[in-house]
Amino acid sequence: MFLEYLSNIWRSTTFRLGLWVMALFSVSFLILGGFVYWQTLSFMEQELRSSIDLELSQSQEYFAVAGAEEFIMEIEEETARDPTGIYIFLDENCQPLAGGFERLDENESVQELCQQASETNGWLEFELSIPFGFRAEIPEWDDDVYARLVPFSDKYQLIYGRMGGNLDWLRQVMESVLRWGLGVMIGLAILGSFLVSGRVAKRLEQINRISQEIRHGDLSRRMPQSRSKDEFDRLAGNLNDMLDQIQTLMEGVRSVSDAIAHDLRTPLTRLRGRLEQLRDVEGSDISASIDESIEEADRMLGTFSALLRIAQIEAGGRRVDFHAVDLGEIGRDLIDLYEPLAAEKKITLGLNVDDLTKTRGDRDLLFQAISNLVDNAIKYTPEGGSIQVDLREGPAGQKIVITDSGSGIPEQERDRVFQRFYRLESHRGAEGNGLGLSLVAAVAKMHQTEILLEDNNPGLRVVWDLPHDRLA
């Protein structure tokens, strides 16, 4: 269980990313730390060496003025006074004449120092014991000494050295800071990657789990979102929007298939009933009944044809090559075609056509769509009413406005009337298959236009905008 958890963590991208960042930081930390370390130490060493050089040159001047004996006395005095410096006065053969040569470690000899100095331009590094009683005053000092050997005239040489002071201590401190810092950083980075990847893994796991639930059929589930609006929330938001869309589509499909089942069951039942009756009729005239049955079957076939036609328009929506269409001609033909139908119901059918430019579209489908709208207007406008078809030309494009004096469509139903088979409750009994406006919607969408249903007080006002720039 825990091993599996660890292996999950190890496989997690975030965790690995964390480790990479850690490695990068460690390297840059080491480079930076090393640079500071090296700079600081070399600066301090430089300071020490120049102070040694200064003391040596002053000593040379004093020697030149005071002579060897006085100089030796001065050295003895100085040696007793300052335990952090060391003077060793030598003759030309490297025999110590005065100074703190007895403070040298037992494994170092003055001879060796001379030997060493000849190879290093006089510079020396060695250890020195601190005289008893001075230790307490300079507790943090180590025993390292930086020194230089210089010849005094022809007969003498002087080694002057200073204890490194806190140079070595500082080196140690800095080294341990680097070591510890690196250690702490690696530790924190591992912990951080662990925690972050754990958090990320938890959120991804939530999304995975919910995806699985949705796949198993619970389409109402949604991805959780926190308030932080981070990329996970945006991902969850996008997924949720997608799910909403899928759900709407699924509901659409379901309601359409429900509607098909419902709308076609009724005529099929009637048809079956009639055929049943026909079987029982003996010899008498059955042709009327057969005609009715054929009509029933034709109506069903018509419904299927309309459905297929809508599907075809929707599927073919983008690949159609449109032509220039004269809306005015369509309007006049439409009135010509529908005038007798309107006259039958004593409805006045008016047409008002501006001076129209050509629009781009499919002439037959535009005609079919507008005719469906006019058809509906005639169907739902009571006797003696009026219908007005306006084709207007504006700076942005054409506008088709169809107004009637019928019962209108309640505001909350206006989106739904475009769905397949959706019919207003009050129109349930009327002729038609509930697909007319679906076809209009499909044609409008194919032409990349929108249709607005508005209130005409009383009646319905259909506004169909055909802007010039829609097919750009």
Next chain:
Amino acid sequence: MRILVVEDDPMVAQYVVKGLDGVGYEVEHFADGHSGFRAATEKKFDVMVIDRMLPGMDGLTLIKTIRAAKTQTPVLILSALGEVDDKVQGLKAGGDDYLVKPFAFPELLARIEALVRRASVQEEVTTLVVDGLQMDLLSRKVLREGQEITLKPREFQLLEYMIRNEGQVVTRAMLLEAVWNYHFDPQTNLIDVHISRLRQKIDKDFSSALIHTVRGVGYVFGISE
């Protein structure tokens, strides 16, 4: 009557062949363009029904090749695509009529019979005379039993189309295409209203009716036997 059917979809082919066979026509069916072309050029047919999309040689190419071979048999194109462009292309290639799937068999039959009839009436006429009704296409005068009948332009066109297809069933969609030049199916009894107006003028005051309704299909013109 001999009919050639070139259609690769077995369901549609069966529907068409069985239907035509049922009304007594002699049907030959081929499922690809090449064998369809061979049959079309080697044998004589009265009408051909050709699908737009065919394996081997597509429908439009087939029609063009048939026309190039100087065969003038009328052709009805079947197509699954309902775009205007297709219709125009099909007619340009040499097709005579165009029907979009899915279609009802009576529609197909009416169109096939109209095509055959149109092919047989070749000469230009200026006067149509049927069962006591006389139509002068130049002066646009209509007389029935000597009485002049005044018709509006659309009514005149409707009547002319029906007379030219006398004795044949014409569907509502065929009338819409012929008179208004729109290819679509009207939702309501749109055409019926126009026909009933025409009837008012032509049949109302006379003893016998010339325009008859064929239930579920359309209309037929002429004194019925």
